[in-house]
C-alpha cells in the first residue's frame with residue numbers, strides 16, 4: 001500500500017471506531033429512570049420532554065439574577081445558587097449548567113460529589129482553599145489555595161470542597177458539564193439520609209462510638 005493510501009485508511013478506521021464509540025446510549029441525566037408501560041405515569045425521557053422547536057423563545061434560554069448573593073446564614077456558611085435545566089429549560093440535552101457560590105468568612109462548601117458532572121470553578125472574590133480526593137486505594141488529596149481570577153477543575157464523581165480562608169466574603173462561579181449535575185453532600189447523605197441508615201452500619205464504617213453516630217445522625221436529620 002502506498003504511504004498516502006495507508007494514511008487515509010488509518011484515518012477512516014479511526015473515524016469509524018470513534019463513531020462506533022459515540023453510538024452508545026447517553027449517560028443517565030437523573031438518579032433513577034425506571035421503565036414503565038403506562039405513559040400517563042411517565043415524567044422523564046432521560047432528561048425532559050422537548051418543546052416543539054417552533055414554539056421556543058428567548059425566555060427558554062434565559063435566567064436573570066446571578067449577580068445576587070445567596071444567603072450564607074446557615075450551618076456551613078455558604079450558599080450555592082444553581083442554574084440548571086430546572087431554571088433554564090433550553091439546557092435540556094445540552095450537557096451544561098452554571099452555579100454561583102457565596103461563602104461567608106470561614107464558610108465552606110462542604111465535601112460533596114456531582115454524580116454526573118465535572119466542575120470548572122473560577123474565583124471572583126476572596127481566597128478559597130479547595131481540593132478533591134482521588135479514588136481508592138490512593139485517596140490522594142489534590143488541593144490548592146485560590147485567589148481572585150484563579151480557575152480549578154473538580155473531575156466528575158470525585159469528592160471535593162471549597163473553604164473560604166480569607167476574612168472577607170468570597171464568590172465563585174462554576175460551570176458543570178451536565179444539565180442536571182446532581183449533588184451528594186457526604187455528611188448529609190450519610191448521617192442525614194431518609195430513612196436513617198442503621199447506626200451499626202455507620203459505627204463500623206466510620207470506626208466511631210455508637211453515641212457519636214447517634215449525635216451525628218441527630219445533627220443531620
Ligand SMILES: *[C@@H]1O[C@H](CO)[C@@H](O)[C@H](O)[C@H]1NC(C)=O
Nearest residue numbers: 069070071072073074079080
Ligand atoms: C441560599 O440563598 C437563597 C437566597 O437568599 C435562600 O433562599 C436559600 O434558602 C439559601 N440556601 C441555604 C441552604 O441557605
Ligand SMILES: *[C@@H]1O[C@H](CO)[C@@H](O)[C@H](O)[C@H]1NC(C)=O
Nearest residue numbers: 069070071072073074075079
Ligand atoms: C438569611 O437567612 C437567615 C436564616 O434563615 C435569616 O434570618 C435572614 O433574615 C436571611 N437574610 C436575608 C438578607 O434574607
